[in-house]
Amino acid sequence: MTDWKTRRVDKNGKNLDDLQDLNRSSIIRHLAMYEGCSRVELAKSTGLKQASITKIIRALLENGVVVETGFTEGLKGRRSIGLSLNYSKYQVIGVKVAWERLSMGVFDLRGRISDDVHSCSLEHLALPNAENVVALIAQNIEKLTSAHPGVIAVGVAVPGPFHRGEGAVYLTADGCGSRVYFPFLEQIRARVALPVVIDHDAIAGALGYWWFRTNCDARMALLYLLASEGIGGGVVSKGQVITGQRGHSAEMGHMIVEFGGRKCVCGGRGCLDAYASSIAVEKHARRLLPEHPGSRLAGKRRVGIADIFSAMRRGDELASRLVRDAGVHMGQGFASLIPIFDPDLIVIGDLMAFGGDVLLAGINDALERSLSRFYKKPRIVLADPGDDLVLLGSAAIAIDHAYNRPTELLMPGAS
Numbered sequence: 213m214t215d216w217k218t219r220r221v222d223k224n225g226k227n228l229d230d231l232q233d234l235n236r237s238s239i240i241r242h243l244a245m246y247e248g249c250s251r252v253e254l255a256k257s258t259g260l261k262q263a264s265i266t267k268i269i270r271a272l273l274e275n276g277v278v279v280e281t282g283f284t285e286g287l288k289g290r291r292s293i294g295l296s297l298n299y300s301k302y303q304v305i306g307v308k309v310a311w312e313r314l315s316m317g318v319f320d321l322r323g324r325i326s327d328d329v330h331s332c333s334l335e336h337l338a339l340p341n342a343e344n345v346v347a348l349i350a351q352n353i354e355k356l357t358s359a360h361p362g363v364i365a366v367g368v369a370v371p372g373p374f375h376r377g378e379g380a381v382y383l384t385a386d387g388c389g390s391r392v393y394f395p396f397l398e399q400i401r402a403r404v405a406l407p408v409v410i411d412h413d414a415i416a417g418a419l420g421y422w423w424f425r426t427n428c429d430a431r432m433a434l435l436y437l438l439a440s441e442g443i444g445g446g447v448v449s450k451g452q453v454i455t456g457q458r459g460h461s462a463e464m465g466h467m468i469v470e471f472g473g474r475k476c477v478c479g480g481r482g483c484l485d486a487y488a489s490s491i492a493v494e495k496h497a498r499r500l501l502p503e504h505p506g507s508r509l510a511g512k513r514r515v516g517i518a519d520i521f522s523a524m525r526r527g528d529e530l531a532s533r534l535v536r537d538a539g540v541h542m543g544q545g546f547a548s549l550i551p552i553f554d555p556d557l558i559v560i561g562d563l564m565a566f567g568g569d570v571l572l573a574g575i576n577d578a579l580e581r582s583l584s585r586f587y588k589k590p591r592i593v594l595a596d597p598g599d600d601l602v603l604l605g606s607a608a609i610a611i612d613h614a615y616n617r618p619t620e621l622l623m624p625g626a627s
């Protein structure tokens with residue numbers, strides 16, 4: 213709560229503490245993107261006066277937020293002292309809540325996870341068991357913070373539908389089939405003393421990739437498709453997540469890729485989720501199997517996505533067609549998104565990335581046919597499905613929060 217008696221304001225009524233925090237944040241974010249840069253370069257790129265930079269850096273050095281890295285070749289060939297964030301000083305906890313699994317770990321500010329990882333299966337996330345999941349998360353946070361005293365914040369990635377403004381997840385209430393928004397963030401904050409932030413799993417994945425796989429590329433616009441049992445998405449442009457009023461602006465699973473097409477779980481028709489999620493591909497396999505008695509998938513009691521990928525790798529025609537078709541629909545979706553977001557890079561992560569070259573061929577074919585010639589085709593990559601970008605992203609959410617509030621989280625006690 214603001215202490216109005218001691219609140220410092222300038223002659224225009226602006227809160228000086230907020231302004232100071234904002235300036236510190238802008239320097240810290242710049243250092244995250246341009247490690248080793250000098251005070252002169254910082255002044256040039258942030259627009260702050262040299263005297264202000266000197267003062268802010270002095271406070272950051274005194275509080276151990278920043279360290280000097282020795283002489284570097286500065287502007288116009290002049291030697292100057294390089295600066296870097298003090299990466300080894302701080303840690304964050306990343307929490308990934310999936311529908312039936314909980315994973316948690318301690319990360320440093322470079323996204324490296326410690327050996328202390330908690331991972332367990334959950335009863336399907338619904339009410340009332342969501343409250344037990346919150347209790348379990350709080351318990352694990354307590355254990356991890358007592359073993360890692362450098363932890364400054366907790367980031368939580370949750371599945372959607374997610375209400376960003378309220379930090380609430382839309383869950384089924386057991387027994388009655390209705391759905392309610394469960395205040396996940398409020399519940400965790402009530403049990404945990406550390407600052408806690410929460411975001412959608414797909415947004416976490418996008419942020420995780422930008423922070424730790426592009427090395428905070430300042431100029432990059434990145435589009436991330438979380439392609440698993442469902443489809444989600446996130447867009448990061450110049451280090452900032454693009455969200456709508458309620459955080460739904462990159463719900464790529466529910467963009468229409470076929471007018472009047474297959475019915476989707478959301479109640480709409482023709483959504484990408486109904487064509488390219490692993491559940492949709494499995495369903496389509498069941499529809500097509502009677503026409504393909506010679507397929508390696510024929511005769512199985514239940515065809516799962518792992519069977520489909522395995523058959524695809526052995527050259528099975530039906531399995532390859534199913535994966536390629538999922539890729540075509542992803543590509544169709546990207547053809548609509550590229551003119552809107554103009555990304556440099558599209559990353560497809562999670563389960564469907566096992567589709568490999570067959571999936572990519574479908575994506576590229578659709579883009580070749582549909583993408584407007586006014587737009588440059590971005591680089592398209594499949595993330596390693598073994599790389600848990602959502603868990604990594606949950607740490608990125610916490611780090612992002614700490615860099616936005618450096619005075620409170622990185623240098624508590626400093627003025």
Ligand SMILES: [Zn+2]
Pocket residue numbers: 465466467476477478479480481483484485
């Ligand atoms: Zn839908």
